[in-house]
Amino acid sequence: MVRSGKMLVTYGAWGVSTRGVAAAVAEALASDRLSVDVRPAREVDNLAGYRAVVIGTPLQAGRLHEDVRxxxxxxxxxxxxxxxxxxxxxxxxxxxxxExxxxxxxxLATLWEACPEAKPVDIGLFGRAARPREVALQRLPFARRARHKNMKPLGGSYSDWDDVVAWxxxxxxxxIGG
Ligand SMILES: Cc1cc2nc3c(=O)[nH]c(=O)nc-3n(C[C@H](O)[C@H](O)[C@H](O)COP(=O)(O)O)c2cc1C
Structure with a gap:
């Protein structure tokens, strides 16, 4: 089984959670032989050259992100x-x-109504992101916590890392085959 090539992880997002999970998925997918692009869904014009695609979306009021639709x-x-x-x-x-x-x-199933042949081979469901920076802050002594709170956040937020990696x-x- 050939496992090399290029994959796309693409996403729509209102905030930072889905983008953070997409970045984590891409990092977990990438290897010496498999390169992975992470791109917002609205910026992807062409899928030529990709051997597989992972699509991420948040939900608002039960609806998927428009960019993903x-x-x-x-x-x-x-x-x-x-x-x-x-x-x-x-x-x-x-x-x-x-439930x-x-x-x-x-x-999610509404995504494939117009495109039934493209049904996903797997579906990952993640709860809203835990924020590692805030979790880390809680572990710091009070004085250092106050100082660090005034610093800019380092990045996005992530769902549970282990769940993302396992999925x-x-x-x-x-x-692409095990
Ligand atoms: C206005 C609004 C509506 C939402 N509706 C839902 C919902 O129907 N179901 C749900 O599970 N989460 C809902 N959420 C939570 C979002 O899906 C969650 O915050 C998600 O992590 C946002 O991802 P993003 O940061 O990538 O945009 C809602 C959030 C907002 C702000």
Missing amino acids: EFVERHRTALHDIPVAVFAVCLAMKADTP NRRDVEGS TARAHDRL
Whole structure:
């Protein structure tokens, strides 16, 4: 099984959570033989050269990000031939219950209504991001915590890293073979 090539991780986002998870997925996917581009969905004009695609979206009021809807619509022909995995980042998945999964998966399923051949090989569901910087701050002694609070945040926020890495490993195998 050939595992080399290039993959795309693309996302729509209102805030920073989905972008942070997309970056974590890309980092977990990348290897010596597999390069990974991370790009906002609205900036992707062409899927030529990608052997697989991972699409990430947040949810607002049960709806997926418009950029992701448009991405699937715009690339529907190419997506027939490229394996796709999808992940959602949303508050509901902070409580990973069968009901919440069903609701979020129901929202994601609307993506494939116009493009049934492009059904994802895997779906990742992540609760709204935990913020490592804030978690780290809580562990600092009070005086240092006050000083660090005035510093600029270092970056985005991330869902639980272990969950993202575990899902990415499974999605990788389904996208391009284990
Ligand atoms: C106006 C608004 C509506 C939201 N609606 C939902 C929702 O219906 N279901 C859900 O699980 N999360 C909902 N959320 C939570 C977002 O999905 C969550 O904050 C997500 O991490 C945002 O990702 P982003 O930072 O990449 O934009 C909502 C958040 C906002 C601000």
